[in-house]
Amino acid sequence: QDLPEETHVLSPTMCLARMSSMNGVYTVMNNKTPIPMKTSPVTKNWDVFGTVCPTSGKLYRTADGRCNNIHRPDEGRSLEAFKRFLPPAYADGMSVPRIYHKCYGRRCVRHKLPSPRLVSLVAHPGHSVNSVNSVMLMQWGQFLDHDLTAAAIEQPLEPSPCCSHQEAKNGHSHPDIFTKERSCFPITFGNVYTEPFFSGKCMEFIRSRPFSKTIDKDNPREQVNLLTSFVDSSNVYASDKDSQDFLRAENGRLKTSTGNLLMRGRDDDCIRTNAPYCFAAGDERVHVFPGLTALHTLFVRLHNHIADRLDANNDWDSETLFQETRKIIIALMQKITYEEFLPEILDKRIRRLLRLNRGYYRYNKNINPSIYNSFATAAFRFGHSLIPDFLVIKKKEVKTRKLFNNPEFMFNSMKSVVKGILGNPAELRDRFVTKEATDHLFENEGVSFDLVAMNIQRGRDHGLPPYNDFRELCGLPRVTSFYSEALGRNGRGLRWLYYDIDDVDLFTAGMSEPNLPGASLGPTFSCIIGWQFHDLKYGDSFWFETDDPSRGFTKEQLDAIRQTSFSQLLCEQFHIGYIQPNPFRIVTAGNRRVPCRSLKRLDLHGWYKH
Numbered sequence: 205q206d207l208p209e210e211t212h213v214l215s216p217t218m219c220l221a222r223m224s225s226m227n228g229v230y231t232v233m234n235n236k237t238p239i240p241m242k243t244s245p246v247t248k249n250w251d252v253f254g255t256v257c258p259t260s261g262k263l264y265r266t267a268d269g270r271c272n273n274i275h276r277p278d279e280g281r282s283l284e285a286f287k288r289f290l291p292p293a294y295a296d297g298m299s300v301p302r303i304y305h306k307c308y309g310r311r312c313v314r315h316k317l318p319s320p321r322l323v324s325l326v327a328h329p330g331h332s333v334n335s336v337n338s339v340m341l342m343q344w345g346q347f348l349d350h351d352l353t354a355a356a357i358e359q360p361l362e363p364s365p366c367c368s369h370q371e372a373k374n375g376h377s378h379p380d381i382f383t384k385e386r387s388c389f390p391i392t393f394g395n396v397y398t399e400p401f402f403s404g405k406c407m408e409f410i411r412s413r414p415f416s417k418t419i420d421k422d423n424p425r426e427q428v429n430l431l432t433s434f435v436d437s438s439n440v441y442a443s444d445k446d447s448q449d450f451l452r453a454e455n456g457r458l459k460t461s462t463g464n465l466l467m468r469g470r471d472d473d474c475i476r477t478n479a480p481y482c483f484a485a486g487d488e489r490v491h492v493f494p495g496l497t498a499l500h501t502l503f504v505r506l507h508n509h510i511a512d513r514l515d516a517n518n519d520w521d522s523e524t525l526f527q528e529t530r531k532i533i534i535a536l537m538q539k540i541t542y543e544e545f546l547p548e549i550l551d552k553r554i555r556r557l558l559r560l561n562r563g564y565y566r567y568n569k570n571i572n573p574s575i576y577n578s579f580a581t582a583a584f585r586f587g588h589s590l591i592p593d594f595l596v597i598k599k600k601e602v603k604t605r606k607l608f609n610n611p612e613f614m615f616n617s618m619k620s621v622v623k624g625i626l627g628n629p630a631e632l633r634d635r636f637v638t639k640e641a642t643d644h645l646f647e648n649e650g651v652s653f654d655l656v657a658m659n660i661q662r663g664r665d666h667g668l669p670p671y672n673d674f675r676e677l678c679g680l681p682r683v684t685s686f687y688s689e690a691l692g693r694n695g696r697g698l699r700w701l702y703y704d705i706d707d708v709d710l711f712t713a714g715m716s717e718p719n720l721p722g723a724s725l726g727p728t729f730s731c732i733i734g735w736q737f738h739d740l741k742y743g744d745s746f747w748f749e750t751d752d753p754s755r756g757f758t759k760e761q762l763d764a765i766r767q768t769s770f771s772q773l774l775c776e777q778f779h780i781g782y783i784q785p786n787p788f789r790i791v792t793a794g795n796r797r798v799p800c801r802s803l804k805r806l807d808l809h810g811w812y813k814h
């Protein structure tokens with residue numbers, strides 16, 4: 205499909221060229237969005253029609269994100285479809301994943317796309333290079349991702365529904381793949397010569413749940429985001445009212461368990477070999493990595509700590525206390541993300557052009573704050589390349605494979621986990637991903653997964669167009685040779701894997717791009733991620749810097765939030781004595797550890813009854 209004139213290269217500043225005609229950009233994009241967030245028939249069943257949004261008085265965010273935009277109340281809410289930059293690329297135009305090289309004409313030969321597992325082995329091997337960033341960069345990235353995206357997956361009926369099928373066992377495609385209703389899409393391996401690790405012929409993979417039951421050429425398959433898209437700490441407070449109520453304690457606080465840990469959750473949600481119980485949090489994936497569980501714990505502790513201080517200095521009812529505290533937590537999450545995290549990954553010019561820095565904010569009701577499918581399914585998974593091989597916990601190296609879904613260390617060494625995450629270097633952001641995640645992901649009783657293969661398969665499941673289409677969207681020239689500099693030094697591998705340069709999957713090629721100077725992302729992922737964070741700021745009417753008095757802070761309150769740093773919060777909530785001022789970088793001469801008491805505490809006087 206042709207792209208509109210305006211999206212062609214206007215200047216060497218890649219996608220940002222399009223910023224120069226700022227007003228035009230959104231009209232261009234929205235006209236081209238195949239699912240302009242029209243309410244689909246399924247949404248009706250979810251009882252969201254007739255939402256009347258309150259417009260006066262003091263306003264707080266809803267639990268499910270509804271009513272952020274009072275004109276289009278469903279935008280950004282949980283259970284909404286992902287939005288798209290480009291029309292989806294399905295083999296049948298509506299639902300079947302891309303499995304063949306796209307060919308035209310009657311005589312074309314059907315070249316199969318490479319198995320995602322093979323792509324993982326050849327293009328993303330486990331080569332470790334340390335970065336100047338600490339593992340905290342990886343950790344915040346994942347924690348933040350769990351505030352933004354979680355694609356709903358179809359529920360399998362049996363434990364191994366796809367690979368136990370005879371076709372899949374023989375290494376062939378599962379018949380479900382070619383139908384629009386069924387959900388098996390197993391990752392088949394090559395032969396014994398190309399598969400060095402996994403036995404059998406296939407890795408389980410269940411397709412994401414379609415947004416709408418009616419799928420046809422005019423309504424291609426779309427996927428569901430279970431979370432509120434906004435940076436609104438839904439990973440702390442959940443993405444719907446019932447789950448939020450479940451996490452809340454009396455008197456504006458959040459529930460905890462002995463030792464000021466997260467509240468107890470369902471017993472089968474984690475690996476319990478050495479852990480007395482599993483936890484519950486605003487996002488279900490809380491146990492995936494101990495550093496993640498620790499950040500969840502930090503934010504619950506911080507909520508209760510702030511609520512204690514506000515409670516002692518106000519006479520609010522418990523609902524006001526809860527909402528005022530939640531509002532501060534969300535503001536801190538936004539501040540850390542935009543002012544401390546994004547500068548580590550996005551190039552300076554991009555942040556300036558997309559106005560992601562402090563100093564300017566005006567709500568734009570025309571911006572849809574939902575998550576781009578390509579952001580969730582490819583670009584923001586860049587963080588998988590940062591995953592380290594091990595973590596030092598209590599002076600011992602613990603292999604990453606031992607840490608997945610295992611909350612054991614939270615009960616006896618949380619502080620040591622946090623120190624390990626602050627002190628150990630992350631892996632460099634490149635196309636290489638540790639074997640801990642590509643051979644040993646979720647290893648348990650002889651079964652494990654390949655995270656990279658899942659990313660690529662998920663991209664095909666979601667109908668993500670191939671890499672070159674995104675380059676064009678971003679105003680970058682299409683790559684015409686596998687050996688182009690744009691793809692780093694991955695040309696040979698890609699040439700071997702793919703028949704045509706236009707077939708290359710977005711995740712793989714995006715990860716192959718060299719980083720922009722001073723950044724941890726190449727140009728195409730910077731474009732997708734940059735625009736996503738732009739939309740999450742300007743499309744959020746509750747953005748912490750809003751000057752709308754019914755939604756925002758007073759000047760004194762805003763100053764207090766801006767002066768608080770992530771390093772101070774880590775110190776305070778984990779009782780650490782010394783910390784580097786920039787927790788996203790390892791300790792160096794320019795980032796020496798300082799005493800925690802030298803860091804500014806959150807000043808809550810602006811909230812106290814005078």
Ligand code: HEM
Pocket residue numbers: 342343344345346349353354355356492493579580581584585586587588590591608655658659662
């Ligand atoms: C210990 C580290 C991590 C593990 C074990 C992990 C594991 C996973 C798994 C199993 C999936 C689902 C794959 C699929 O079926 O499609 C996933 C998705 C994802 N991951 Fe990670 N991940 C980790 C770290 C990160 C980091 C550091 C980031 C970002 C900086 C990140 C971003 C994402 C995103 C955006 C998704 C898509 C979520 C969705 O929309 O459903 N992950 N990850």
Ligand SMILES: [Ca+2]
Pocket residue numbers: 351352431432433434435436437438439
């Ligand atoms: Ca959210």
